[in-house]
Amino acid sequence: MGIELKIQPLRYVLAVWEEGSFHGAARQLHRSQPALSMAIRDLEERLGQPLFEKSLKGQLTPFGEYCLPRFRELIRQHDRLARDLQHVAHGQQGRVTLATVPSVASRLMPGFLAAFIAEYPDININLHDENAEFVCRMVANGEVDLGISSVWAQDEHLSYTHLFEDNIGVVLHRDHRLANRDSLQWHELEKERFIANGTSRLLKNTAAASLVDNNDFYISNMISLLAMLEAGSGITTLPRLAFPVDNRKLCFVPLSEPKLVRQIGIIKPANRSLSPSAQALERVILKRLTGVTGWPA
Amino acid sequence: MGIELKIQPLRYVLAVWEEGSFHGAARQLHRSQPALSMAIRDLEERLGQPLFEKSLKGQLTPFGEYCLPRFRELIRQHDRLARDLQHVAHGQQGRVTLATVPSVASRLMPGFLAAFIAEYPDININLHDENAEFVCRMVANGEVDLGISSVWAQDEHLSYTHLFEDNIGVVLHRDHRLANRDSLQWHELEKERFIANGTSRLLKNTAAASLVDNNDFYISNMISLLAMLEAGSGITTLPRLAFPVDNRKLCFVPLSEPKLVRQIGIIKPANRSLSPSAQALERVILKRLTGVTGWPA
DNA sequence: AATAGACCATAAGCATAGCTTATCAAAAGT
DNA sequence: ACTTTTGATAAGCTATGCTTATGGTCTATT
Numbered sequence: 001m002g003i004e005l006k007i008q009p010l011r012y013v014l015a016v017w018e019e020g021s022f023h024g025a026a027r028q029l030h031r032s033q034p035a036l037s038m039a040i041r042d043l044e045e046r047l048g049q050p051l052f053e054k055s056l057k058g059q060l061t062p063f064g065e066y067c068l069p070r071f072r073e074l075i076r077q078h079d080r081l082a083r084d085l086q087h088v089a090h091g092q093q094g095r096v097t098l099a100t101v102p103s104v105a106s107r108l109m110p111g112f113l114a115a116f117i118a119e120y121p122d123i124n125i126n127l128h129d130e131n132a133e134f135v136c137r138m139v140a141n142g143e144v145d146l147g148i149s150s151v152w153a154q155d156e157h158l159s160y161t162h163l164f165e166d167n168i169g170v171v172l173h174r175d176h177r178l179a180n181r182d183s184l185q186w187h188e189l190e191k192e193r194f195i196a197n198g199t200s201r202l203l204k205n206t207a208a209a210s211l212v213d214n215n216d217f218y219i220s221n222m223i224s225l226l227a228m229l230e231a232g233s234g235i236t237t238l239p240r241l242a243f244p245v246d247n248r249k250l251c252f253v254p255l256s257e258p259k260l261v262r263q264i265g266i267i268k269p270a271n272r273s274l275s276p277s278a279q280a281l282e283r284v285i286l287k288r289l290t291g292v293t294g295w296p297a
Numbered sequence: 298m299g300i301e302l303k304i305q306p307l308r309y310v311l312a313v314w315e316e317g318s319f320h321g322a323a324r325q326l327h328r329s330q331p332a333l334s335m336a337i338r339d340l341e342e343r344l345g346q347p348l349f350e351k352s353l354k355g356q357l358t359p360f361g362e363y364c365l366p367r368f369r370e371l372i373r374q375h376d377r378l379a380r381d382l383q384h385v386a387h388g389q390q391g392r393v394t395l396a397t398v399p400s401v402a403s404r405l406m407p408g409f410l411a412a413f414i415a416e417y418p419d420i421n422i423n424l425h426d427e428n429a430e431f432v433c434r435m436v437a438n439g440e441v442d443l444g445i446s447s448v449w450a451q452d453e454h455l456s457y458t459h460l461f462e463d464n465i466g467v468v469l470h471r472d473h474r475l476a477n478r479d480s481l482q483w484h485e486l487e488k489e490r491f492i493a494n495g496t497s498r499l500l501k502n503t504a505a506a507s508l509v510d511n512n513d514f515y516i517s518n519m520i521s522l523l524a525m526l527e528a529g530s531g532i533t534t535l536p537r538l539a540f541p542v543d544n545r546k547l548c549f550v551p552l553s554e555p556k557l558v559r560q561i562g563i564i565k566p567a568n569r570s571l572s573p574s575a576q577a578l579e580r581v582i583l584k585r586l587t588g589v590t591g592w593p594a
Numbered sequence: 595a596a597t598a599g600a601c602c603a604t605a606a607g608c609a610t611a612g613c614t615t616a617t618c619a620a621a622a623g624t
Numbered sequence: 625a626c627t628t629t630t631g632a633t634a635a636g637c638t639a640t641g642c643t644t645a646t647g648g649t650c651t652a653t654t
Contacts, residue, residue: 006304007302023631033631063573081302081370086299597652599651599652608641616634
């Protein structure tokens, strides 16, 4: 192999040429003059040719003139790379892809992302909304950097950072006989027409499993589901976060005894680390949830 | 300013990735494993982000994957530059421009250049032929790297390396009454019709000055000059090297008492050094003139 | 399970690269 | 002739970059 050029001596050569003297360059670079003399002499020996004339000091040899623009170019490329990597490493540049369950995407992410782009304006964001199972799968497959979801299943390859608990409750028409209660128990719903939805799987293997086990209604689309409920055609369960805040015809009554919650947290790959920009997003989310604001609106 | 990347640790990262392990890379690079560990840890700290996963060793982090191709690119550019500069420094690549007097260009340069391109096939050559004065001017102005000529005038900015002496003699027709002499003296030519040429200025300020001072013939073009002489229309003087070896109608008779010579040598700029390729050409010329061959044919 | 082997991290020690200050010699300005 | 400015050189210090030795962890093997 050939020789190994170090970046620093190349800078020295450049500075000497610009300043026209070793002393001037040394002053500019906050180095002593012998430092430059020695570094440049070493470089000249490595190359096998002097770069500066021995008589008219500060003047380049023809070989030096050949080298100078090439030195400048390598330095330029080095500096560009160093700056770029710094930016990326500090999460000031790059791309985050994340997947969340729809309720988080519509209720929490707008706030999170507003805060995020305020702090990191040059990061591109890619947000998918999927059900909890799919969110976990996408994280596990590396299709997204991170997810916000309830834990779907214990998975070796996923790590879970808890954010908050989301109460599960009954959604029913305001005119319903149970609508004004502070809380409800499962057995009070046995006679109601239950419409299952995508979040109903949260009831499986719980005390309330019977609600969803034997029924014929299932509506995955949230708009359709709400329309059914608004028409008074039945009741359903939803996590509180999934219940639209501004709905006038429906109300949300928490269930109790046993109280049922879904755990919402950040899903990350267990064995890989996050990209710097994903780390930045995670920091922003954690700060907003554990900071002064406390519980999200 | 940002950080300063060194080339070597980047190579380490690349090798670890290629080998899939620190140990393997260390073996390949003839370094100990801790050397890599420490160098890479240092790099990671400078960047502010780990490049390799802390759990699955030898695996890149997303940030590492971002960095890897960029590292490779910088290394590639570094190596290309290093190789290029090595070539140029050792005169194995580049361009030489030189100027010589016509006699040297036609009689000596073919041999010199043949030897030169055999040894340095990748150097471009640029050969000008001009009179001695102009050769010196071109060297002084930096229009050419070096010249081969007689010294025209003492010049601060030029350095002269002597190569050989070139006898000046009379050129006349074979049928001329003086044609068979071993040597001639100036006064024997007084009655002859003298045709001056570009080299006649060599006679100025010598014992033979009178020959050129009062005459009406001057022919600068060598072909025309020789045609005149072959027609028996006069005589001239030439340095021996300028006299065509294979001419059948003319002959060359050296002048003596005082013997007159021109000094031929290499003209270089005094204060600038030569480009590496020009140095290489100079070496070849000196070797051929001082080597076994001795006097040129 | 226990053990051996492979891997990476850490610690201690050493050579040298890269800088400093001090001094010298040469050239340029006064 | 003298002062100033410049680059080279010498001696010395510190940090870098390596080494060997050792310890901890994970995986594969028995």
